[in-house]
Amino acid sequence: MSSSEENVRLTVGAAELTVDPVHGCRISSLRIGSTELLRQGDRYGCFPMVPWCGRTGYGQFRNGDELHELPLNSPPHAIHGTGRDTSWHPAHTAADLAEGRAAFYYDLAKPWPYEGRVTQTFELTEDTLTLGLAVETYGDSFPAQAGWHPWFHRTLDGRDAELSFDAAWQEERGGDHLPTGRRIDPQPGPWDDCFGMPDGVDVKITWPERLELTVKSRSEWVVVYDEQDEAVCVEPQSGPPNGLNTTPRLVTPIDPLEMTTTWSWTRL
Incomplete structure (x- = not known):
């Protein structure tokens, strides 16, 4: 365990996790022994998607009769x-870090139109990483989503x-x-697509003769993105893209949105 103004590092056995709270509370590194699992760079690693996941159509969503506009950071969405x-703030103790746990929060602010708080938690063991996100409101109810966007290396040690x-x-x-709103049979890749898993997300990534990693979540939604040569992305999330409009999940004073995912790995 170690920390600096910018990075927090958790180490349990051969597993080492580095979190960069200043730059979006993203996981900047996950190493198993000498093997780095995540694509490196300011846009990569693994970042939280909150308070919405994927694309919100044309930057617009409604909460009841009220229409809200969000910046089009991926035009037209x-x-x-x-x-x-x-930049997120620490919410853990030194004892937490020593036991492989960390937590951070930030307060929702413009351009998001509602007040609230988001908390992200990390729990590392020798062969698992469990991530949590919680979205709370300070008053008004509002629709929200939560999820993660990891960029796993496509190739490990030539595999x-x-x-x-x-x-x-x-x-x-x-x-x-x-999404058009129509559900179809799963199609062959490459993908930038959302899939439904009613029994919970369960996706396996295997680098033959090197490592097997499984991404699980109790949520039923996952986006798989593998259109880049450098990385594959398996993104568990609490609702589908554009879900603020199509499947709104309200965060209320007595019902926060909570989301978890667990990554587990085995060397081959």
């Missing part, structure tokens, strides 16, 4: 929330990643990159 562009999962459906993607 608003993408991936505000958490990845925010290309193989993806394995069994989805009940795929969200049909329209020409505007938003």
